[in-house]
Amino acid sequence: MRKATLAVSAALFVLAVAYWLAADAIPASRLAGQVGADGLPKLLGLALGVLSLLLAGQTLFEMRRAAAAGGGDDQDKGEDRLPGSWREHLRALGLIGIGVGYLLVLPHLGYMVSAGLLLAAVATYAGLKPSPATLLFAAGGGILFYLIFVKILQIPLPAGFWPGLLR
Amino acid sequence: MDGLTYALTAVTTPSTVLAAAGGVLWGILGGALPGLSPSIAMALLLPFTFDMSPLAAIIMLTGVYIGAEYGGSIPAILIRTPGTNAAAATVIDGYTLHQQGRGGEALGLSLVAGTIAGLVGLICLVLLTAPLSALALYFKPPAYFALAFLGLSIIAALSEGSLVKGLIMGVIGLMVSTVGTDPLSGVTRFTFDEPDLLGGIDYIFVMLGVFAVAELMSKVAEKDGGDGGITKTVARVKLPSLQKLWELRRAQAIGTAVGIIEGPIPGAGGTVAAFLSYNETKRWSKTPEKFGKGSEEGVVAPEAANNAVTSSALIPTLSFGIPGSNSMAILLGGLLIHGIQPGPMLLSSRPDLVYGLFGGLFMSNIFMLIFGLLVLGPAIWLVNRPKPYLTAGIFMVVLSGIYVINQSLFDFWIVLAAGIIGYGMRLLKFPVLPLILGIVLGYMVESNYRRSLLLTNGEHRVFFENPLSLGLLICAGLIIGMAILSEIRRFRRSGVEVHG
Amino acid sequence: MKHHGIRGLLGAAAVAASLVAAPPVLADYPVQTVRLITHSSPGGGMDVFLRKIGQHLGPIMGVHFVVESVTGSGGAAAMAAVANGPKDGSVFYGSTPTHIITSLLSNPSVTYEEMEPVVNLFNDPQTVYVLTESPYQTLGDVVAAAKENPSSIVVSVSTPGSLDRQVMEEFQTLTDSSMIVLTHDGGGDAILSVLNGTAQVGVSEIAELRGQMEAGKVRIIATYTDERVPGIGDVPTAKEQGYDLVISKFRGIAGAKDLPPEVIAAWEEGVAKLMEDPEFRAWYEAEGLQNAYQTQAEAVAAREAFVTSLQAFFEKFDIN
Numbered sequence: 007m008r009k010a011t012l013a014v015s016a017a018l019f020v021l022a023v024a025y026w027l028a029a030d031a032i033p034a035s036r037l038a039g040q041v042g043a044d045g046l047p048k049l050l051g052l053a054l055g056v057l058s059l060l061l062a063g064q065t066l067f068e069m070r071r072a073a074a075a076g077g078g079d080d081q082d083k084g085e086d087r088l089p090g091s092w093r094e095h096l097r098a099l100g101l102i103g104i105g106v107g108y109l110l111v112l113p114h115l116g117y118m119v120s121a122g123l124l125l126a127a128v129a130t131y132a133g134l135k136p137s138p139a140t141l142l143f144a145a146g147g148g149i150l151f152y153l154i155f156v157k158i159l160q161i162p163l164p165a166g167f168w169p170g171l172l173r
Numbered sequence: 174m175d176g177l178t179y180a181l182t183a184v185t186t187p188s189t190v191l192a193a194a195g196g197v198l199w200g201i202l203g204g205a206l207p208g209l210s211p212s213i214a215m216a217l218l219l220p221f222t223f224d225m226s227p228l229a230a231i232i233m234l235t236g237v238y239i240g241a242e243y244g245g246s247i248p249a250i251l252i253r254t255p256g257t258n259a260a261a262a263t264v265i266d267g268y269t270l271h272q273q274g275r276g277g278e279a280l281g282l283s284l285v286a287g288t289i290a291g292l293v294g295l296i297c298l299v300l301l302t303a304p305l306s307a308l309a310l311y312f313k314p315p316a317y318f319a320l321a322f323l324g325l326s327i328i329a330a331l332s333e334g335s336l337v338k339g340l341i342m343g344v345i346g347l348m349v350s351t352v353g354t355d356p357l358s359g360v361t362r363f364t365f366d367e368p369d370l371l372g373g374i375d376y377i378f379v380m381l382g383v384f385a386v387a388e389l390m391s392k393v394a395e396k397d398g399g400d401g402g403i404t405k406t407v408a409r410v411k412l413p414s415l416q417k418l419w420e421l422r423r424a425q426a427i428g429t430a431v432g433i434i435e436g437p438i439p440g441a442g443g444t445v446a447a448f449l450s451y452n453e454t455k456r457w458s459k460t461p462e463k464f465g466k467g468s469e470e471g472v473v474a475p476e477a478a479n480n481a482v483t484s485s486a487l488i489p490t491l492s493f494g495i496p497g498s499n500s501m502a503i504l505l506g507g508l509l510i511h512g513i514q515p516g517p518m519l520l521s522s523r524p525d526l527v528y529g530l531f532g533g534l535f536m537s538n539i540f541m542l543i544f545g546l547l548v549l550g551p552a553i554w555l556v557n558r559p560k561p562y563l564t565a566g567i568f569m570v571v572l573s574g575i576y577v578i579n580q581s582l583f584d585f586w587i588v589l590a591a592g593i594i595g596y597g598m599r600l601l602k603f604p605v606l607p608l609i610l611g612i613v614l615g616y617m618v619e620s621n622y623r624r625s626l627l628l629t630n631g632e633h634r635v636f637f638e639n640p641l642s643l644g645l646l647i648c649a650g651l652i653i654g655m656a657i658l659s660e661i662r663r664f665r666r667s668g669v670e671v672h673g
Numbered sequence: 674m675k676h677h678g679i680r681g682l683l684g685a686a687a688v689a690a691s692l693v694a695a696p697p698v699l700a701d702y703p704v705q706t707v708r709l710i711t712h713s714s715p716g717g718g719m720d721v722f723l724r725k726i727g728q729h730l731g732p733i734m735g736v737h738f739v740v741e742s743v744t745g746s747g748g749a750a751a752m753a754a755v756a757n758g759p760k761d762g763s764v765f766y767g768s769t770p771t772h773i774i775t776s777l778l779s780n781p782s783v784t785y786e787e788m789e790p791v792v793n794l795f796n797d798p799q800t801v802y803v804l805t806e807s808p809y810q811t812l813g814d815v816v817a818a819a820k821e822n823p824s825s826i827v828v829s830v831s832t833p834g835s836l837d838r839q840v841m842e843e844f845q846t847l848t849d850s851s852m853i854v855l856t857h858d859g860g861g862d863a864i865l866s867v868l869n870g871t872a873q874v875g876v877s878e879i880a881e882l883r884g885q886m887e888a889g890k891v892r893i894i895a896t897y898t899d900e901r902v903p904g905i906g907d908v909p910t911a912k913e914q915g916y917d918l919v920i921s922k923f924r925g926i927a928g929a930k931d932l933p934p935e936v937i938a939a940w941e942e943g944v945a946k947l948m949e950d951p952e953f954r955a956w957y958e959a960e961g962l963q964n965a966y967q968t969q970a971e972a973v974a975a976r977e978a979f980v981t982s983l984q985a986f987f988e989k990f991d992i993n
Binding site: 033034035036037 | 833838842854990991
């Protein structure tokens with residue numbers, strides 16, 4: 007976990023620099039007042055830079071202290087491990103993947119069908135054995151969500167290519 | 174005693190009673206759906222009020238507002254998804270209680286605490302409209318800045334374990350809040366020519382990502398489909414006993430008081446009130462160590478606060494005709510469509526309406542208790558479905574609700590990205606609340622800081638000359654100082670343990 | 674109760690309205706239902722305005738109007754919905770300066786250039802107001818105070834990109850005075866700043882001030898209009914007071930480019946009649962709106978002039 011934290015502090019430092027540079031590019035307007043539109047952003051960029059260095063320093067300090075206290079400290083080792091395995095994190099990202107897939111098909115297949123597909127995909131992904139019940143859940147869920155959001159709440163969610171078929 | 178007569182007429186007229194009941198029920202359902210904020214729930218219902226009498230219309234709209242502010246706590250407790258912005262603070266202890274199998278108790282506490290606070294807020298609205306509306310006038314830019322800064326100082330107190338990590342998340346939250354149009358000059362910042370970013374990043378998207386999506390990710394990550402650590406399923410709602418309520422009186426009082434005071438201040442609103450009261454209750458609690466680990470007080474305080482706000486937020490809207498939040502702007506719109514101009518003259522020109530509304534608010538709070546109980550049963554049934562179905566259903570609700578807000582596919586990407594970041598934050602033990610506070614308060618801090626300096630030609634003295642601002646800044650200083658002290662102590666102690 | 678949805682209900686209401694006042698007067702309009710799109714949220718100023726148009730213009734033009742609000746992206750989403758919609762006269766945009774300001778300040782995929790004004794209806798007068806007990810009676814008093822003690826006058830305006838902000842910046846240049854222009858998140862907050870004494874002077878539309886005016890809390894000392902505005906007491910215009918500033922905050926209807934001529938003609942004729950409709954007139958005069966009817970040709974010319982002045986302003990103050 008400490009190694010990961012170090013990596014994150016480095017990433018945050020890069021973010022801070024990038025943000026500061028973007029803030030520096032904000033056009034100065036005469037109407038912005040004593041503190042310009044770039045005032046707070048630059049301060050924030052600076053603050054994040056300092057804080058990311060502090061985090062790195064704190065983590066390094068803890069690593070050294072842990073090493074000094076003896077590498078055989080089991081409890082400390084356990085605490086230091088990142089919770090979960092890489093397999094698990096990949097599984098977690100898979101959910102986002104399904105979400106991205108949903109967003110990509112939504113404009114084409116329309117809300118009702120996309121919703122059904124997403125429900126089936128996530129339910130299967132979360133451990134449901136594919137069965138007629140899955141199909142029923144997807145179809146019923148797609149229709150239910152369609153009724154709630156499109157028919158009752160009148161939210162103009164994408165209809166997809168279906169209306170084009172009727173022309 | 175005319176006022177009482179008007180109020181009694183309102184509570185005995187079938188059309189107004191129905192308006193209150195319908196409004197509250199719709200509000201609870203809308204508030205419980207993530208993405209449907211109280212203001213959107215009100216806007217969706219607004220056209221239905223055009224044909225009603227003005228009194229029924231305003232009662233229905235306020236009923237939606239009251240119901241929605243409560244409804245947001247239901248998914249906050251049951252699925253770690255704040256249904257409304259103001260329910261974000263409820264997630265922490267509410268969801269933890271649910272994981273401990275005490276979700277039914279948490280739901281009962283939230284409902285009862287909200288009802289009590291709503292009723293107390295109503296009494297204040299009736300008796301203290303004049304002084305509370307004066308409060309809104311006292312708030313000038315320096316005081317607004319100080320209030321927002323006080324809110325930010327809570328970051329220090331809420332950064333469990335690591336002050337540096339908390340501050341980092343707070344700064345990132347503030348960075349998110351700078352996206353969009355500059356509050357003073359009107360130049361655009363960090364929008365990368367993307368029109369969807371022009372209005373900034375709505376914080377409900379970030380909250381849905383870091384709370385709801387991150388939670389779903391953790392659930393699917395576990396091999397068995399994950400049970401989210403919930404050991405026992407909740408059987409039913411459990412209302413708190415009188416004795417329990419008495420034990421929690423401190424949290425209830427702090428939440429209610431903070432909510433009533435924050436309500437009339439334009440721009441502050443339920444979210445800030447919920448966080449402030451959560452922090453204050455923790456500070457004055459006899460068992461502060463339980464906060465974050467399933468504290469009942471941690472549910473009562475924010476829920477009391479955001480329901481107390483629903484009464485007192487009406488004050489500036491009715492007495493100045495100036496809405497302090499999006500919800501109140503829609504209420505104002507509803508009144509204007511009926512040809513009613515809220516403002517200083519409203520009470521003398523339309524006492525029937527003002528007192529009738531008070532009667533309506535009373536009914537709405539009672540209906541909230543009744544419908545709350547009715548809705549919770551099905552809600553609990555829903556979260557007890559097998560995990561794969563539940564996970565799919567929640568993900569779908571989140572992905573549908575997002576679209577309601579701007580009707581733009583762009584917002585989905587923000588939520589998914591926030592989900593990944595939220596998941597990473599959980600792994601590396603970065604606290605979530607500072608991020609939310611930064612986003613919520615960033616705009617208020619920056620715009621009012623710069624307005625203050627504009628007014629004084631760059632003199633910082635003004636923050637200490639304005640008594641309100643000075644008082645709030647001293648409070649903020651105390652919170653930060655105490656947090657730094659405890660951080661130093663923690664660091665020393667951990668060093669002693671390792672070496673000793 | 675909520676099982677019909679907004680649009681369905683609005684449609685139904687519009688149908689009902691058009692059935693009640695039956696006789697369609699004008700030549701047949703090519704479509705039955707016309708959608709009026711606004712970027713303002715339900716209950717907002719533009720939403721109410723379009724709804725009133727639908728109510729009174731429906732019978733005149735023999736169509737029914739449905740008001741839709743497409744919020745988000747400072748009006749860019751609503752503009753896109755109109756410009757990308759069918760070009761048969763079935764969808765229009767409730768236009769105000771906002772969509773032009775958004776087009777100029779950001780880079781939306783659809784800008785005002787993809788749209789064309791159809792007709793303009795109103796001018797929303799921008800007024801200068803002070804607290805009732807304020808020592809300032811005229812714009813001259815304000816300028817004198819600002820010259821005597823620079824930065825003693827704080828002017829409360831609404832949002833940074835708004836016209837009321839623009840007019841006060843130009844006012845300083847014109848009078849060679851220096852004031853503090855305090856921007857807010859909206860019109861309501863701006864009025865609060867005057868009420869609590871943070872600002873000495875405010876700029877606002879009449880509708881937003883109405884409640885405070887009736888309570889005798891504020892009074893208007895000038896309007897940035899060509900002629901005096903009825904219904905607010907006999908307030909002289911800025912021009913009469915010797916400051917040649919006229920701001921036109923137009924409210925009108927815009928559509929996609931190159932709409933069929935008969936559609937434009939129907940709107941021009943219909944709105945010309947609408948402006949004389951006694952009920953409609955009573956409503957807009959109570960709202961403090963000025964009749965500023967313009968045909969398409971006039972509205973296009975007015976937009977060109979407006980864009981030019983806006984661009985000049987943004988360049989002068991380095992806003993982009």
